[in-house]
Amino acid sequence: GVALGKMLGDTGLITLDPGYVNTGACRSDITYIDGDAGILRYRGYPIEELAQNSTFVETSYLLIYGELPNKQQLETFTDQIQRHTMLHEDLKKFFDGFPVDAHPMPVLSSAVSALSTFYQRALDPFDEPNVDLSSVRLLAKVPTIAAYAYKNSIGQPFLYPDNSLGLVENFLRLTFGLPAEPYDVDPDVAKALDMLFILHADHEQNCSTSTVRMVGSSQANLFASISAGINALFGPLHGGANAAVLTMLEGIRDNEGNADEFVRKVKNKEPGVRLMGFGHRVYKNYDPRAAIVRDTARGIIEKLGGGDEMLDIAMRLEEFALHDEYFVERKLYPNVDFYTGLIYQAMGFPTEMFTVLFAIGRLPGWIAHWREMIDDPDTRIGRPRQVYTGPTQREYVGMDQR
Numbered sequence: 107g108v109a110l111g112k113m114l115g116d117t118g119l120i121t122l123d124p125g126y127v128n129t130g131a132c133r134s135d136i137t138y139i140d141g142d143a144g145i146l147r148y149r150g151y152p153i154e155e156l157a158q159n160s161t162f163v164e165t166s167y168l169l170i171y172g173e174l175p176n177k178q179q180l181e182t183f184t185d186q187i188q189r190h191t192m193l194h195e196d197l198k199k200f201f202d203g204f205p206v207d208a209h210p211m212p213v214l215s216s217a218v219s220a221l222s223t224f225y226q227r228a229l230d231p232f233d234e235p236n237v238d239l240s241s242v243r244l245l246a247k248v249p250t251i252a253a254y255a256y257k258n259s260i261g262q263p264f265l266y267p268d269n270s271l272g273l274v275e276n277f278l279r280l281t282f283g284l285p286a287e288p289y290d291v292d293p294d295v296a297k298a299l300d301m302l303f304i305l306h307a308d309h310e311q312n313c314s315t316s317t318v319r320m321v322g323s324s325q326a327n328l329f330a331s332i333s334a335g336i337n338a339l340f341g342p343l344h345g346g347a348n349a350a351v352l353t354m355l356e357g358i359r360d361n362e363g364n365a366d367e368f369v370r371k372v373k374n375k376e377p378g379v380r381l382m383g384f385g386h387r388v389y390k391n392y393d394p395r396a397a398i399v400r401d402t403a404r405g406i407i408e409k410l411g412g413g414d415e416m417l418d419i420a421m422r423l424e425e426f427a428l429h430d431e432y433f434v435e436r437k438l439y440p441n442v443d444f445y446t447g448l449i450y451q452a453m454g455f456p457t458e459m460f461t462v463l464f465a466i467g468r469l470p471g472w473i474a475h476w477r478e479m480i481d482d483p484d485t486r487i488g489r490p491r492q493v494y495t496g497p498t499q500r501e502y503v504g505m506d507q508r
């Protein structure tokens with residue numbers, strides 16, 4: 107909706123658009139979404155083709171630099187990432203400062219923010235080689251930080267990254283490996299996780315990406331901006347939804363698989379009760395990422411020996427919602443988060459790590475947008491207006507008269 111706001115000392119016309127439903131904040135070459143048709147493309151390439159043929163590292167290059175890399179470019183990029191996976195020993199001490207049951211998301215955002223203190227000489231947002239280096243450092247170190255946050259929470263020692271491994275393989279080993287035992291990465295798990303990261307890699311002006319751009323518009327450095335994005339992702343209406351879906355499905359399972367009571371609460375709009383993993387600001391059709399995840403879920407869950415029970419509940423819930431008047435009327439379809447949690451759980455990740463996995467996946471998108479924003483001559487500091495609704499001028503009232 108648009109409202110007129112009378113602004114003292116100003117031109118007087120303000121577009122009021124809570125949640126920015128119809129307000130564009132920038133031009134962007136990175137990602138195209140047609141929400142009505144259920145289309146998603148990165149740099150013009152359909153998400154389905156990237157999910158099938160690309161890798162997360164290659165897709166990261168595509169998002170950040172705009173083109174698919176040639177062989178040499180990919181080798182160099184991969185090599186750079188592999189060489190930057192280690193954390194400064196002093197940064198590792200950070201993890202001791204958090205409570206043992208610390209949620210890994212704030213640990214991740216704090217550690218990413220702290221990275222800027224370790225690389226103070228490489229923070230100039232307009233120095234491209236420095237921005238390249240910061241981008242690589244983030245892509246390489248965020249999976250290491252994420253794995254350490256997990257290890258810390260279960261009281262296990264940190265492993266050093268193995269730079270002969272690819273990004274996803276390294277992350278799996280750092281997460282699930284033990285110092286004295288060899289860890290063989292399951293190639294099917296690595297491939298599935300790599301594909302899930304591709305699906306999460308960008309989604310134009312979502313809440314966390316807009317946050318990265320907003321913070322960066324003040325010319326704050328890349329680490330500071332990405333740390334802010336991680337915090338935005340933490341919320342249950344955004345990246346936190348993948349964890350919330352699992353909690354919801356477990357609740358239904360523990361109620362003997364009966365979803366009626368839950369659905370009734372959703373439809374009655376009881377505060378805070380929503381069908382998690384459903385609905386999207388932009389998609390008014392099936393989220394193409396959700397379709398890919400759903401088609402992959404059963405194979406990988408069965409291979410890993412996870413129970414199908416929860417997947418069956420999820421599919422029944424989807425089937426119900428797709429034919430129920432409430433959801434049909436509002437064009438609510440499964441979004442990317444509806445099925446991912448079930449796969450992450452089968453892979454052995456605890457629920458708290460689900461949103462961290464989303465953050466690893468979304469990282470190249472955040473980096474690409476920050477860089478596009480910094481390079482764009484139209485960028486101005488993000489500074490929305492408001493329609494003031496408080497009291498007009500009042501006279502100060504002394505304490506004895508209140």
Ligand code: ACO
Nearest residue numbers: 343344345347372380381382383384385386387436441442
């Ligand atoms: N369950 C039940 N009702 C819903 C849901 C849902 N998941 N999502 C939207 N609705 C209803 C709203 O109550 C509203 O109904 P009304 O018109 O009668 O008032 C209508 O659908 C429109 O919803 P809004 O909240 O206005 O839609 P908005 O675009 O602001 O929100 C959002 C989008 C946040 C994704 C919302 O659909 C939601 O909360 N979904 C559940 C959380 C979730 O899955 N988030 C992940 C998003 S995707 C991502 O981050 C990868």
